[in-house]
Amino acid sequence: MRHVLSALVMNQPGVLARISGMLASRGFNIDSLAVGETENPEFSRMTFVVSGDDRVLDQVRKQLEKIVTIVKVLDYSGKEHVERDLMLIKVKTETGRRSEIKELVEIFRGRIVDVSAAHVMIEISGQEKKIEAFIEAVRPFGILELVRTGRIALLRGSSMSADVSAGAPVEE
Known part of the structure; x- marks a missing residue:
């Protein structure tokens, strides 16, 4: 688990x-x-x-x-919590296939953050399953590079505040 x-x-x-x-x-x-x-x-x-x-x-x-x-x-x-991963990925763009990649980016609610003649760089965030699904969807185009953050998460409702002096106890 x-x-x-x-x-x-x-x-x-x-x-x-x-x-x-x-x-x-x-x-x-x-x-x-x-x-x-x-x-x-x-x-x-x-x-x-x-x-x-x-x-x-x-x-x-x-x-x-x-x-x-x-x-x-x-x-x-x-x-109950919200968790997200962030990924930057460079995908090859062959002639005439850039629009297919752009459609996938829109479907997965990502953003194209850099464009060159040979590739596009895409930023995408979401749950791990979404990131994995996007990777599999663009794999046939050719992944040149990929980098991911670790998971980030926050509890819904309550908080673990950092609004105290260092060394002071923190209450939930």
């Missing part, structure tokens, strides 16, 4: 290395990872996906909560 976890961490050098090192040393694989500054520049939010049963998830969460620079960890699995 896949679990989406979100950790509010102090925005300090080495935090990502400590967390990924801790997970790797205990044999946990990170399927997806995204890190970025929050509304409060003293904090970053890490959203990552790990695979395993509830026992594995409980171990991961407990290990994360032991790291001093982590303020709070939430498991989004089983809770």
Whole structure:
């Protein structure tokens, strides 16, 4: 089972290395990872996906909560949340096929962000299934390059605010 976890961490050098090192040393694989500054520049939010049963998830969460620079960890699995991935992809454009690619981009609600004689670069965001479906739809045209972000997610309704001073407790 896949679990989406979100950790509010102090925005300090080495935090990502400590967390990924801790997970790797205990044999946990990170399927997806995204890190970025929050509304409060003293904090970053890490959203990552790990695979395993509830026992594995409980171990991961407990290990994360032991790291001093982590303020709070939430498991989004089983809770109402919104999650998205972002992808940039370069697709070959042979003569006369550009309009087919443009139609696919519109169907998947993407955007063409760069055009050259030989390819188009497309930006697309959405749930993982949508990204995967788009990749398969454009594969016959020829994918030149592809890059994806890790998953990002937020809970519906409640929040894990970063609107506090570093080191202060955060309430849900």
